[in-house]
Amino acid sequence: MQLREFADRILSSPSIAEKLAPLVPPACDDCPGPPVRVALPARPPELAFCGRGRSPPMPHPDALSDRRRRAVAHHIMANHELQALEVMAFVLCAFPEAPLEFREGLAQIMGDEQRHAAMHVGRLGDLGMKFGDVPVNGYFWRKAQEFKTLLDYLAGLPLTFEVRNLDHTLEFEDWFSRAKDEKSAAVMRSIHRDEIRHVAFGVHWLRALKSPNQSEWDAYESSLRWPLRPEKSHGRSFHREPRLAAGMSPEFVDRLERLE
Numbered sequence: 001m002q003l004r005e006f007a008d009r010i011l012s013s014p015s016i017a018e019k020l021a022p023l024v025p026p027a028c029d030d031c032p033g034p035p036v037r038v039a040l041p042a043r044p045p046e047l048a049f050c051g052r053g054r055s056p057p058m059p060h061p062d063a064l065s066d067r068r069r070r071a072v073a074h075h076i077m078a079n080h081e082l083q084a085l086e087v088m089a090f091v092l093c094a095f096p097e098a099p100l101e102f103r104e105g106l107a108q109i110m111g112d113e114q115r116h117a118a119m120h121v122g123r124l125g126d127l128g129m130k131f132g133d134v135p136v137n138g139y140f141w142r143k144a145q146e147f148k149t150l151l152d153y154l155a156g157l158p159l160t161f162e163v164r165n166l167d168h169t170l171e172f173e174d175w176f177s178r179a180k181d182e183k184s185a186a187v188m189r190s191i192h193r194d195e196i197r198h199v200a201f202g203v204h205w206l207r208a209l210k211s212p213n214q215s216e217w218d219a220y221e222s223s224l225r226w227p228l229r230p231e232k233s234h235g236r237s238f239h240r241e242p243r244l245a246a247g248m249s250p251e252f253v254d255r256l257e258r259l260e
Contacts, residue, residue, distance in 0.1 A: 047132045059073050081120060123183065
């Protein structure tokens, strides 16, 4: 299967099952096609992006002992993972000139996003809720419309949203464990391990694509589009070790930590 075909299917199919269907091997990228920027991904009506303020907020950690609140948390995170998948498909279509190694690496990460979304949807079913039972926002997707370069994408998604998820996954693992929901905690543990690799992808390509005259920090900060800023890469807590495990320099991590 061509990577462009894979991306097109994710963006154009309203079927969640088709969006989450893995890339069919052997994958190739000899026909990346012209650059195309999709305004909105196709979705079933119940998962169309809602207006601002209409989707439920993430439940407070103290409320996660309630079964429905845990389901809402998984619903929100399933939508986050699905949006990340759609944004990555958008990048494959919008930047066909990207290096082959970048595109192939991104396609591998998309497979992780599919699995993450499926894990959250599975927990939804266990907790008595269906994907689409509550409204969902399109915040990540809206930010992707502002990506004009690959560095914009790297700064925005892997180096801000996914770095933030290094903290969130550990936080939710703890909160679900405190709620005595070890299956949900295990989902977060699994996702955390993958997020380290995703951030490592962002770190590698930031170094490869930035100007030699720019520091890593300056390349990162200058590629963020307001209101994204380095502070947005923090969760409630700040965890140094997974950031270092992803290949961030101690100096880069120090600067992030000082922004708390």
